[in-house]
Amino acid sequence: MRASSMKNELDSCAFAVNEFLLSQLDGKPKALYQASSHYIRSGGKRLRPFMVIKSCELLGGAIKRALPAAGAVELVHNFTLVHDDIMDNDEMRHGVATVHHQYGLPLAILGGDILFSKAFEILSYNGRKVGIGDKEITEMVGRLANSCTVICEGQTIDIDFASNTKFPSESQYIDMIGKKTAALFEVSCAMGALSSPNPGIKDVDNLASFGRNIGVAFQLVDDLIGAIGDPKVTGKAAGNDIREGKKTLPILLALRKAKGDERDKLMKVFGSKAASVPEIKDAVKVVSDMGIDEDVRNAARQHMAKALASIEGYSNADARRSLQFAADFIVGRSL
Amino acid sequence: MRASSMKNELDSCAFAVNEFLLSQLDGKPKALYQASSHYIRSGGKRLRPFMVIKSCELLGGAIKRALPAAGAVELVHNFTLVHDDIMDNDEMRHGVATVHHQYGLPLAILGGDILFSKAFEILSYNGRKVGIGDKEITEMVGRLANSCTVICEGQTIDIDFASNTKFPSESQYIDMIGKKTAALFEVSCAMGALSSPNPGIKDVDNLASFGRNIGVAFQLVDDLIGAIGDPKVTGKAAGNDIREGKKTLPILLALRKAKGDERDKLMKVFGSKAASVPEIKDAVKVVSDMGIDEDVRNAARQHMAKALASIEGYSNADARRSLQFAADFIVGRSL
Numbered sequence: 001m002r003a004s005s006m007k008n009e010l011d012s013c014a015f016a017v018n019e020f021l022l023s024q025l026d027g028k029p030k031a032l033y034q035a036s037s038h039y040i041r042s043g044g045k046r047l048r049p050f051m052v053i054k055s056c057e058l059l060g061g062a063i064k065r066a067l068p069a070a071g072a073v074e075l076v077h078n079f080t081l082v083h084d085d086i087m088d089n090d091e092m093r094h095g096v097a098t099v100h101h102q103y104g105l106p107l108a109i110l111g112g113d114i115l116f117s118k119a120f121e122i123l124s125y126n127g128r129k130v131g132i133g134d135k136e137i138t139e140m141v142g143r144l145a146n147s148c149t150v151i152c153e154g155q156t157i158d159i160d161f162a163s164n165t166k167f168p169s170e171s172q173y174i175d176m177i178g179k180k181t182a183a184l185f186e187v188s189c190a191m192g193a194l195s196s197p198n199p200g201i202k203d204v205d206n207l208a209s210f211g212r213n214i215g216v217a218f219q220l221v222d223d224l225i226g227a228i229g230d231p232k233v234t235g236k237a238a239g240n241d242i243r244e245g246k247k248t249l250p251i252l253l254a255l256r257k258a259k260g261d262e263r264d265k266l267m268k269v270f271g272s273k274a275a276s277v278p279e280i281k282d283a284v285k286v287v288s289d290m291g292i293d294e295d296v297r298n299a300a301r302q303h304m305a306k307a308l309a310s311i312e313g314y315s316n317a318d319a320r321r322s323l324q325f326a327a328d329f330i331v332g333r334s335l
Numbered sequence: 336m337r338a339s340s341m342k343n344e345l346d347s348c349a350f351a352v353n354e355f356l357l358s359q360l361d362g363k364p365k366a367l368y369q370a371s372s373h374y375i376r377s378g379g380k381r382l383r384p385f386m387v388i389k390s391c392e393l394l395g396g397a398i399k400r401a402l403p404a405a406g407a408v409e410l411v412h413n414f415t416l417v418h419d420d421i422m423d424n425d426e427m428r429h430g431v432a433t434v435h436h437q438y439g440l441p442l443a444i445l446g447g448d449i450l451f452s453k454a455f456e457i458l459s460y461n462g463r464k465v466g467i468g469d470k471e472i473t474e475m476v477g478r479l480a481n482s483c484t485v486i487c488e489g490q491t492i493d494i495d496f497a498s499n500t501k502f503p504s505e506s507q508y509i510d511m512i513g514k515k516t517a518a519l520f521e522v523s524c525a526m527g528a529l530s531s532p533n534p535g536i537k538d539v540d541n542l543a544s545f546g547r548n549i550g551v552a553f554q555l556v557d558d559l560i561g562a563i564g565d566p567k568v569t570g571k572a573a574g575n576d577i578r579e580g581k582k583t584l585p586i587l588l589a590l591r592k593a594k595g596d597e598r599d600k601l602m603k604v605f606g607s608k609a610a611s612v613p614e615i616k617d618a619v620k621v622v623s624d625m626g627i628d629e630d631v632r633n634a635a636r637q638h639m640a641k642a643l644a645s646i647e648g649y650s651n652a653d654a655r656r657s658l659q660f661a662a663d664f665i666v667g668r669s670l
Contacts, residue, residue: 027484032491083448087441106422106494109444110487113418113451117483120455124477134469141476142459148452149362152445156367159441 006325013053013070014046016063020071024118035103035111036118039078042096048073048188051214051326055192055207057319058311059199068126069140069191075119076144077184080151082112087159095235119144127195136194143194147187154179161247173249174216181222182215189214206310210323213307217300218330223248224296225333228284239280242287245271250296254287262286300331341660348388348405349381351398355406359453370438370446371453374413377431383408383523386549386661390527390542392654393646394534403461404475404526410454411479412519415486417447422494430570454479462530471529478529482522489514496582508584509551516557517550524549541645545658548642552635553665558583559631560668563619574615577622580606585631589622597621635666 018040025037049070056066085098086108092098100108120141127137157176161168168176189211193204225234226241227250241248251270258266269275269283304327314320353375360372384405391401420433421443427433435443455476462472492511496503503511524546528539560569561576562585576583586605593601604610604618639662649655 027488029488029491029495032488079448083444087444107491109418109422110491113414114484114487116448116451117480117487120476120480121484124473124480128473134473137476138459138463138469138472141455141472145452145455145459149449149456152449152452153362153364153367156364156442156445160364 006322009322010045010047010050010326010329013050013063014044016067017046017049017070017074020067021074024071024122031103031107032110032114035099035107036078036082036114038096038099038102038111039081039093040074042094044094046070046074047218047326047330048077048184051185051188051211051323052192052195054319054322054326055189055211056195058207058314058316058323059193059196059203060316061192061196065130065132065197066192066195068122068130068132069188069195071126072119072123072140072144073184073188073191075115075122076148076151079112079115079119080155080184082108082115084155086112087155116148132195136199140191140194143187143190147183150179150183154181154183162245167247167252167255170249170252173247173252177216177219177223178212181219182212185215185218186212209310210307213303213310214327214330217303217307217327220249220296220300220303221331221333224250224293227251227254228287228293237280238277239269239284242266242270242283243272243275243280249299250287250292253295254290254292257290257292258286262290297331304328304331341657344657345380345382345385345661345664348385348398349379351402352381352384352405352409355402356409359406359457366438366442367445367449370434370442371413371417371449373431373434373437373446374416374428375409377429379429381405381409382553382661382665383412383519386520386523386546386658387527387530389654389657389661390524390546391530393542393649393651393658394528394531394538395651396527396531400465400467400532401527401530403457403465403467404523404530406461407454407458407475407479408519408523408526410450410457411483411486414447414450414454415490415519417443417450419490421447422490451483467530471534475526475529478522478525482518485514485518489516489518497580502582502587502590505584505587508582508587512551512554512558513547516554517547520550520553521547544645545642548638548645549662549665552638552642552662555584555631555635555638556666556668559585559628562586562589563622563628572615573612574604574619577601577605577618578607578610578615584634585622585627588630589625589627592625592627593621597625632666639663639666 021040022037025033025040027033052070052073053063053066057063081093082099085093086100086105090098091101099111103111123140123144124137127140154176158180161176186208189207190204193199193207223241226246227248228239229236231238242251254266265286266283269279307327308324311320311323356375357372360368360375362368387405387408388398388401392398416428417434420428421435421440425433426436434446438446458475458479459472462475489511493515496511521543524542525539528534528542558576561581562583563574564571566573577586589601600621601618604614642662643659646655646658
């Protein structure tokens with residue numbers, strides 16, 4: 001299957017999920033629902049719902065059965081974005097004003113909260129409507145709720161990293177992104193499996209492992225983009241995470257590898273809001289020249305290989321290729 | 336049964352619920368779980384869990400079966416308190432610092448969020464552990480999630496009331512408190528019914544109706560206390576809601592009833608942070624002298640009567656008396 005037809009498939013899943021979600025977020029008071037659907041209406045690839053749908057298809061389930069779980073994970077994802085933006089006090093996200101910036105703090109908190117509650121409403125009510133059994137719905141609710149708990153823990157650890165003067169170890173970093181990011185990918189694929197007509201526990205485990213590893217790879221590449229991504233591609237200032245002093249893997253690796261003059265150039269601007277654009281560019285060049293890009297992509301590829309090993313025994317070649325495409329897309333994203 | 340033994344029963348339910356919840360909120364990072372359990376550790380009557388437990392007992396279920404649902408509603412209740420305090424920028428709640436005041440905004444948002452996710456984890460995992468069927472768990476998840484959606488809507492309407500110069504009608508006010516407050520009482524009793532061994536839909540409806548009417552009565556009395564409560568009893572400044580310009584039923588009724596000089600005294604201080612203590616006392620006296628207390632208690636009693644009618648056919652006299660006690664306690668609370 002060619003990349004362009006896979007791209008079409010991603011778009012067509014996104015279309016189905018958007019249509020479903022916007023119909024669920026059409027209530028009153030209008031301002032509350034506008035605030036809650038603000039990011040959903042502003043676009044997005046719907047990568048997590050895609051993984052729910054393709055995990056379900058891998059086990060013989062049609063997209064219709066996967067839509068409640070697909071919608072629920074996207075709502076949870078959006079809920080974390082809305083609340084994270086408040087905590088970080090960010091004004092913009094992907095070219096649109098953040099929810100609290102546009103609608104004010106109360107509607108941003110409530111708009112986030114209602115995304116959360118709608119996710120669980122959809123799982124139970126719409127799950128039943130499409131024929132998913134109560135046993136599987138109960139299992140999905142427990143797993144999705146637990147992933148939300150874990151995401152809150154991961155987010156707290158991330159905040160601790162930022163306020164602590166010490167640098168985390170590589171394994172502490174991997175643990176944190178496992179919670180903050182990979183938990184939702186893991187539950188996406190597990191819920192996709194649970195949405196299929198006759199899910200076995202082994203299938204759910206395999207898909208969960210696939211999702212978890214893809215999630216770690218996703219965050220590794222995301223952090224690479226944050227450190228040395230091209231502003232023309234990413235839409236963010238060059239070396240954004242270096243300037244903000246984020247303790248992500250690419251930056252940890254760079255600080256460990258750099259010596260003498262290179263290290264000085266990096267440390268001078270790390271976490272310095274006052275650093276000049278040429279100084280940041282110099283620091284980005286230091287990181288790039290040390291081959292950190294390749295180191296991080298290799299780490300991401302290792303997780304991708306583990307992910308793909310979890311699903312290699314399944315016979316539905318189309319769905320398997322779609323999941324492989326998602327994995328390639330995630331690891332291969334441009335800087 | 337005497338009031339003192341009923342009080343013991345309320346305390347003993349609260350003890351069981353506290354023990355259960357604190358064991359569920361003992362995780363890492365510690366600061367996150369401390370923030371999330373801050374209000375739970377600082378006391379509270381656990382009225383909603385009491386109603387879950389007694390609704391379950393009314394239908395022949397033991398307290399053990401009701402604990403997951405009882406814990407879940409208390410977590411949801413606390414989640415709304417934590418987030419509401421951020422929105423209102425309150426510094427104190429019942430004599431302790433608010434969560435965001437003590438732990439900062441990020442931990443207050445995340446601490447609230449994790450209460451929400453734990454509620455649904457407990458419903459599914461612990462619900463299964465105590466032997467509740469997946470069908471009933473799925474039903475509880477849908478109802479609890481829906482009540483959270485409705486609470487967010489009610490909270491938004493309440494914020495709209497405050498920022499709007501127009502006064503809401505009595506029915507708009509009842510609709511708002513139905514969403515903001517009564518929805519959680521309604522789902523508490525419905526989930527208590529669903530936690531019993533063989534819940535019928537009619538039983539669930541009856542208990543839901545009981546809870547809904549009790550919830551409306553609860554908020555009516557709460558708003559009465561906010562308007563004219565005795566600071567020695569309530570711990571809040573006299574005429575707190577009058578000074579803050581809250582458009583609650585007692586204040587709406589007072590403004591409608593007051594004429595001439597009395598109306599002037601009220602309007603002068605309504606929503607005026609600069610009003611002097613004697614001026615506020617005068618306004619409170621105006622409201623009291625007009626008999627608003629009795630008007631609001633009568634409205635609350637009407638809802639209480641509807642509530643009690645919903646459960647009068649049940650044969651478990653102990654549980655029915657406990658629910659009646661809860662109703663009396665709510666409507667009879669001192670000013």
